Amino acid sequence: MLIHTAFGRAEQVARHWTRAGCPVVIHTDVTVASKAYADFRERLSDDPLIRFSRRHRCEWGTWGLVAASQDASELMLAEFPDVRHVYLASGSCLPLRPVEELIDYLAERPRTDFIESATTSEVPWTVGGLDEERFTMRFPFSWRRHRTLFDRFVAFQRRVGYRRRIPRGLVPHMGSQWWCLTRQTLSAILQDPKRPTYDRYFRSVWIPDESYFQTLARLYSTNIESRSLTLSKFDFQGKPHIFYDDHLQLLRRSDCFVARKIWPRAQRLYDAFLGEAAAQNQAEPNPGKIDRIFAKAVDRRTRGRPGLYMQSRFPNWGWENGLTAGKYSVFHGFAELFEDFETWLARATDAQVHGHLFAPDRVHYAGGQTLVNGALSDSAAIRDANPRAFLTNLIWNTRGERQCFQFGPHDTPSVNWFTGRDPNAQISIVSGAWAVPLFRSNRDFADLRREAAALQKVEAKFLDELRSPDVKARIRIWSMAEFIEAPMEPLQVIVDEIGQKAQRRLTEAPRMADLAGFGQFLQNLKNQGMHPYLMGDFPVDPAPRRGATPAKKPYLIKR
Amino acid sequence: MGVWQSYRLRLQRRRWRIRAFRKRRNLAPVANRTDQIRPSDLLLFSTARNEGVRLPYFLKYYREMGVNHFLIVDNDSTDGSLDWLASQPDVSVWHTRHSYKRARFGVDWLNWLQMKYAHGHWCLVVDPDELFLYPFCDTRPLRALTDWLDASSIKSFSAMLLDMYPKGRIDEEPYRAGQDPLEVAPWFDAGNYTITRNPRFGNLWIQGGPRSRVFFPEAPEKAPALNKIPLVKWDRRYAYVSSTHMLLPRGLNLVYDEWGGEKASGVLLHTKFLDTFTSKAEEELTRREHYGASKEYVAYAAGLKENPQLWCKWSERYINWRQLEILGLMSKGNWA
Known part of the structure; x- marks a missing residue:
């Protein structure tokens, strides 16, 4: 038995061994003060089965530990000729099962x-x-x-x-x-x-x-x-895990013979295992549960929980092990193109569908809420002070529930790059759809032209960012002209991928905004020298007549 | 970090230590029982002003945790708490009439006391309204944590400030001396904290919580800092820089993992928002002894008059440390 500290506990354990008839040879580190060592020897001198071996300096990782074990073993073999098995233990080892069971086990x-x-x-x-x-x-x-x-x-x-x-x-x-x-x-x-x-x-x-x-x-x-035979778990730095009072049940159920390391002040453990012998038990040691708990601890220390940013986990760029805690979807231009896109998507997928989370006025949460999970505020100032933390918090707080939100060229731009880099993001873009609200608004054309130019520039930059080789998100981009040709097919793909409800064909389509005259609107912009190109090639349809034809009912082709 | 910056931080640390040394004259011992301190004792340092109603529970809470000695600076209390503290067997208390603000909000005083008494000890620096929680605090004493930190060669332990508040008006339910403040104010914000790194000192800067949400919705950068490092294996060369938010040397501020893992961390439950708060906020308006010309308190006083409700539908009710660990506010790290 190698000891260097906590002599009280070592004495307790040594006496526990000798009580069952096992002789014990104790090696004490040479760095222990001679007074303490003499006291310790003195206290154990009444026990005929205890010997003390020559002392060595036992620094971790050095030869001293081997020399100590050699000397102690020699002494043991010489002094106690009946000994058949020699068990090397330390002062912080604790026998978990009655010593007789270990004796029987070895006798077999x-x-x-x-x-x-x-x-x-x-x-x-x-x-x-x-x-x-x-x-x-x-x-x-x-x-x-x-x-x-x-x-x-x-x-x-x-x-x-x-x-x-x-x-x-x-x-x-x-x-x-x-x-x-x-x-x-x-x-x-x-x-x-x-x-x-x-x-x-x-x-x-x-x-x-x-x-x-x-x-x-x-x-x-x-x-x-x-x-x-000693249950001993090591953490990621190679130092042993320590057992405390609250591990009592776990240690009991492990059926191991000896465990280390025990915290010297774990009174309950020492009382429980050095006290009365429990019922005889022939079980093989089975430390599976303990293994799992400690393996989990090592995993938490080295990899952490994906998507969590907190006081003791703040990963450097590229080391996040999951930028966010769960999957989510970002929609560019859909809410502009369809009048009831948000409610429709919520019905079709059961996901939480927010409006423009990064809108300049405030955070547009689903259902017009002012606060959401985790008491996340709708203040634009708080959000923009750290947009990335806002998003990761939202995804972390709503773990288990898919989040969808709208995004566009009006919104806080730095988010785009973050979501683009995130494998959890599903980004769907109908480029150029920001022009639809302009087209339907009732504003001076000069204003519209200026704004259209600005928005186009921002969106072009978004698209550039999303074409970078570092991008890991699932990205789909359609030009608006391409998309409105057959809107249901892409929608079906997106909804299937969100995959909250059982896979089936969509039975209901969102209502598209009335685009009659949109081609002419774009042509007007062009005529003013501003070339909108992100929406693809739109035919210049004839200007709408007064009392435009009623919007066509959306339909689905069933196959 | 370059040699030059490292040298400047060293100079700064020396400045804080000299300042603490000079401020020692502010402190007059009322009950000095520091001769009772044994080499392995766990120490707690605090400053208090008119906290008489909180102190009984405060001492009880930390005694049960395993703190062996309390070293408290009383900043001219008028509610008799000084005498009460002086009569406690495990408390050493100093009295001062000097300005809290000019002692850099008490940091100089405590830096001095720590320099003198805490060398080689694990010490906790908390305010009387802060209750420290660490992983397994319901089954393992503080000594288990410090032994484990020693074995892992960790010198400082982070515990974020978590603001606790009642449901309903802050002044609705009175707090009685000796009562667990969490009975009155058990609610907290679970997930609205934002973090940035402070490149100078290497610490994290955490903001958010109900104070940011209710009092600073338009100016979140002014919201108070919530990062704290209250538990340190003290060495006389160390110095707290501002409150317990950060320390020098700056290696002590690296309480977070940068490579994806989680280090072990705790939480300081901040039970500031009891019925005593409203009067305290008003007093601070005239006294102006708190950080940033008591800007925080100005905002509180304004906010409190209009709508003294911090509780919202998404507030979480405190159960235990495991709940906070699941919510991601603290972590067990590799302590199991």
Whole structure:
């Protein structure tokens, strides 16, 4: 048992082992003050099954940990000839099942060595990139205290191509440092005539406690079970996860024999597991649930929740892992072209259909609301202070409900580039449709001409942006002339893609604005020197007669 | 960041520390129990003015969390809270009549006390109306968090300010001393916060919430900042720059992940909007001791007269920290 702190807990656990008849050899880090060490020894002196081994300096990642385990193992094997299995534990390990169950378990498997041991090339465990190299380089500098020197020396060895020879016969293996070996295997390792060679080699291997026994056990063991009996999970930095009181049920159900690391102040855990023995239980260890929880934690730390921007997640450009939290649709020109587009779309798709969210006067939410999910305000000033945050907030707040909104050349322009880059966006554009409200308005032609020119310029820029190679959104662009030829086909495609309702043919079409005379309107603009080109080629139809013909009823062709 | 800017920030940090050192004369100890502080203790620093009604619950809340010692600057309270604080066994309290504003809203005072007493300690800097929440705070004491932060080599911990408000008029339901303020004001805005990065100090600038929505709809850039870093493993060379929004050296402000992941973070429930608020806002109008010539309070006073309702149909009612984590206001990070 290797300890360096929390002596009270270590004492508790050591006594728990000896109470079941298991002798314990304790190794205490040499950095522990001699007074504290003497006290600790004194307190445990009444227990005949406890021994203390020679002390080493155990800095993480160094040889000291191996030396400590070697000395303690030798002492154990020499002093207690009845011992068949030796279990390496630490002061923050906690037995979860009665020790008798572990004894029975091992008695049924008298020849089995439980040691996680895998060849380096085949596992992605290592953190920091040193997998193969930890066996072929030298590491004279402490990673903890002289990080820069450590890193530089590694880089230097890489550059000059330095490689050490691995002693003949050794195949480097790695795995959890918490093992349980049989007397046979352990003594073979410790009494090997070539041990000085191996020790000299491993002394300058990086993190030898994860490879020394793991490699040598492969030489002698007849029956390796490559897993650790100690439940120990590591986070993305390679440091062990810690267990607290609220993990009690989880640990109970895991059926593992020993868990680490336990927070020393987790009183409930120590009370629960070191107290009365629970009912006998023959189950195999099954840490699946714990594995999932910790895997999720690592995932949250490294990838996070897509589309979330918050105080502790603010990704750099390109690292968002999902610009927004869900899929949404942007419509350019549809609300201008169809009189009842928003209500129609809401009926056809069950999505939340907003008006122009980025309109200059205020945010036009669906149903004329002034606030929506998450208490998002309709103030244009708040929105324009950070349009991108406004949109990502809206999509985040309404997770699970598809959002659709209208967009056009009047609206906050910076949004266009953001939605264009977002794979969650479905952008449908009828170019030039901004001219329809102008055409139907009752304003001076000079004004109209000026505005048309401005809007055309803005929309042309939008279209340029959406043709950039960085664009990831699903984009469809029709010129207006092209679109009104057969409007239902594109609409069907868009609605199918939104896919909220079961796929079926549209039964109802939105009502198109009356475009009689629109061609002439465009011609007038042209005559004034302003060439509207985004709407495609419109025929100049004859100017409408007074009392224009009633709008044609929209129809659908059923196939 | 260039060498030049780094040097300038170093100078600035030194300036704040010298300033804190000079402001030490403002503070007169009333009850100094700092000799009780043991090396591993968790400390809490605060300034208070006429917060007598809040303090009983405030101390109780943080004692239960595991704070070992409170260091409080009383800015000339007239409600007897100074005597009450002085009688508490785990509180050290200093009194001052000097200007809150000229001590940079209390930052200088606390920087000084932290320089003197907090070196090597984990310390929380919160106002009496702020309740700190962190992941698993219902099952694990604060010490579990600080131990974990130590093990992960993390020196500072972010907790965004979340404004809590009642349903109905702010002054409708009175708050009694010792009561949980969340019984009166359990509502909050869940998803209208905007973030920008402050390139100078490297911190995030968070705005939004009910104050931005109701009091600053036309000038959101004036809305108060909500980013806070209240929990820091203090070193005497550190200094808070403005409130607890940001610190120097600026590495401490990197409490967010830039590569897509989430770091662990908490929330400060800001229970400012109790019935005491209206009178406080009026007092501030004449006193003008708050940030930006108390601009915030001017806006509040104007807003409050017209429509003192912060609650809306989309307000969320506070349940627990897990709710806030699901809403994306805080995160467990890789603490599990």
